[in-house]
Amino acid sequence: MNKLAETADVAQVTSVSQLSDVRSTDWAFTALQSLVERYGCIAGYPDSTFRGAKALARYEFAAGLNACLDKINEIISAGLADKVSKEDLATLQKLQEEFAAELATLRGRVDALDAKTAKLEAQQFSTTTKLSGLAFFNVTGATASGDVIRETGARDPITGRPITATATRPNVTFGYYLFLNLTTSFTGKDALVTQLVTGNGNSPANNFVSNGFFNSWGTPFLDQTGVPTANQFNIRELFYSFPVASNVNVAIGPRVNFYRYFDQNRFTSFLTGTTSFNSNGSTLSNAVDRGSGAVVIWTINPQFRLTAAYLGENTEFLSSANPNFNTSSNPQQGLFGGTNTLTAELVYSPSKDANFRFLYTRSNIKTTNVGAANNRITGATAEPLPYGVADDGQGGGINNATADTIILNFDWLLSKGFGVFGRYSYGSTNISPLNPAVQGGSVNVNAFQFGLAFPDLFKESALAVLSFVVPHSYSSGRNFLSSGGGDGATQYELELSYYYPISKNIAIVPAFYAIFNPNSFSTNPAVFVGNIRTQFSF
Numbered sequence: 001m002n003k004l005a006e007t008a009d010v011a012q013v014t015s016v017s018q019l020s021d022v023r024s025t026d027w028a029f030t031a032l033q034s035l036v037e038r039y040g041c042i043a044g045y046p047d048s049t050f051r052g053a054k055a056l057a058r059y060e061f062a063a064g065l066n067a068c069l070d071k072i073n074e075i076i077s078a079g080l081a082d083k084v085s086k087e088d089l090a091t092l093q094k095l096q097e098e099f100a101a102e103l104a105t106l107r108g109r110v111d112a113l114d115a116k117t118a119k120l121e122a123q124q125f126s127t128t129t130k131l132s133g134l135a136f137f138n139v140t141g142a143t144a145s146g147d148v149i150r151e152t153g154a155r156d157p158i159t160g161r162p163i164t165a166t167a168t169r170p171n172v173t174f175g176y177y178l179f180l181n182l183t184t185s186f187t188g189k190d191a192l193v194t195q196l197v198t199g200n201g202n203s204p205a206n207n208f209v210s211n212g213f214f215n216s217w218g219t220p221f222l223d224q225t226g227v228p229t230a231n232q233f234n235i236r237e238l239f240y241s242f243p244v245a246s247n248v249n250v251a252i253g254p255r256v257n258f259y260r261y262f263d264q265n266r267f268t269s270f271l272t273g274t275t276s277f278n279s280n281g282s283t284l285s286n287a288v289d290r291g292s293g294a295v296v297i298w299t300i301n302p303q304f305r306l307t308a309a310y311l312g313e314n315t316e317f318l319s320s321a322n323p324n325f326n327t328s329s330n331p332q333q334g335l336f337g338g339t340n341t342l343t344a345e346l347v348y349s350p351s352k353d354a355n356f357r358f359l360y361t362r363s364n365i366k367t368t369n370v371g372a373a374n375n376r377i378t379g380a381t382a383e384p385l386p387y388g389v390a391d392d393g394q395g396g397g398i399n400n401a402t403a404d405t406i407i408l409n410f411d412w413l414l415s416k417g418f419g420v421f422g423r424y425s426y427g428s429t430n431i432s433p434l435n436p437a438v439q440g441g442s443v444n445v446n447a448f449q450f451g452l453a454f455p456d457l458f459k460e461s462a463l464a465v466l467s468f469v470v471p472h473s474y475s476s477g478r479n480f481l482s483s484g485g486g487d488g489a490t491q492y493e494l495e496l497s498y499y500y501p502i503s504k505n506i507a508i509v510p511a512f513y514a515i516f517n518p519n520s521f522s523t524n525p526a527v528f529v530g531n532i533r534t535q536f537s538f
Contacts, residue, residue, distance in 0.1 A: 041068035062102035135536040138223040141172040142204035146525040151483040153211030155395040170204030195237035200230040211483040221270040252294040267453040283471040284384035284427035287363040292328035313339035324368035339366040353413040363403040384427025388484025392433035403429040419453040443477030467495040486520025509533040
């Protein structure tokens with residue numbers, strides 16, 4: 001009898017609901033394993049093994065059981081009930097009874113997860129918007145061997161000559177500049193681009209420049225504040241681009257970046273090429289950096305591309321509180337009544353290694369106030385003067401001006417490790433005095449650039465660049481400049497920069513500038529600028 005009792009105890013099926021886990025020797029484990037093998041319910045591991053020698057937590061076991069229940073329900077729903085034996089259905093029913101509590105909890109968790117997933121999908125930012133960014137850290141210093149004379153923009157009331165002052169010597173600065181890009185596509189071929197910008201840079205060379213030349217010579221492009229108030233975000237670009245034909249694209253928006261489409265050069269991009277304002281692009285190119293309007297890009301064939309644009313001034317670093325700035329959004333000036341430009345550029349690319357560009361811009365330039373003086377043209381919106389301050393030549397105001405600019409621009413990769421590039425620019429700005437008794441005229445100016453480039457120097461994707469620039473050489477009309485004409489000397493600049501990628505997302509960019517005859521004064525000593533930039537892309 002005792003032996004019979006022992007045998008009966010062994011033969012009895014253990015109630016798995018009484019166990020904290022399910023062992024590989026339990027009936028329930030063996031039963032589920034048999035179902036898995038016959039119906040392919042689950043493949044628990046990448047090697048498709050069930051690993052039957054290991055114990056499972058009850059909730060793990062319930063998850064496997066639930067998978068088998070779903071699989072067999074699928075088979076029955078497909079009209080294949082005869083493929084499932086009565087014995088297997090009985091086994092499933094018994095397993096369901098043993099694991100009823102765990103199955104209920106599991107399904108409750110799945111329902112909650114489905115609800116959370118649906119909520120996330122409904123509230124997520126956008127399935128079509130991508131975030132990218134660029135962060136720049138700049139350490140910059142500028143010095144000169146003696147005192148630097150700068151023009152203040154005002155004239156002596158007796159002699160009518162531009163008033164000068166001695167520039168203060170700057171200290172080394174450490175600033176930053178930051179771009180955040182949001183790019184949204186609705187069709188896969190279009191793009192709604194929003195670029196946010198902030199920064200706190202104020203390059204030391206700005207201490208030396210004459211009035212109207214802030215953020216020009218001696219300043220690394222990426223060492224600027226870029227917004228009216230340091231450390232505050234502003235919208236730098238906002239536009240929508242889309243194709244209207246297989247070879248024609250249009251970009252339209254309230255803040256379109258002129259330099260995204262015009263006067264480009266593979267060796268003078270501010271991200272990987274030359275670094276200073278005067279070497280990044282023509283100093284005479286355009287009175288509108290960013291503007292409201294439209295750009296049309298026509299790819300005629302693989303060798304020729306024609307780009308045309310109309311832009312009304314709307315620039316992120318100019319204060320909209322001033323009615324003479326960002327005139328396209330000002331009802332008193334509007335899209336067509338303030339500062340605006342009409343531009344066309346033809347690009348000829350005979351091969352992938354060479355590009356030749358011809359650009360023409362017609363500018364209408366709104367006058368503004370310079371200190372206590374009214375009706376002047378000045379600063380970035382004065383191109384193609386370039387920059388500086390212009391009046392009627394006697395300290396009086398002028399009417400809104402018109403200007404014409406022509407630019408020839410090329411880059412040519414002569415071999416894998418050596419290239420050349422250059423620009424010639426000519427600009428003419430018409431000066432019409434408010435006083436009819438004062439004779440008007442034109443400020444005519446030339447600009448030159450020539451450079452050598454060394455791609456992949458010491459490392460793949462690196463780029464060393466040597467650039468020589470004459471930012472402005474006046475052929476006539478210097479008398480209309482209350483700032484910028486100096487004593488008639490020709491300012492010229494040398495830049496040496498080296499883009500060195502540390503990794504795919506981090507680069508170090510040291511640069512050195514030498515500016516001779518700064519502010520167009522032959523008596524001024526040379527100014528030397530050193531900058532080291534750390535660049536992060538994400």
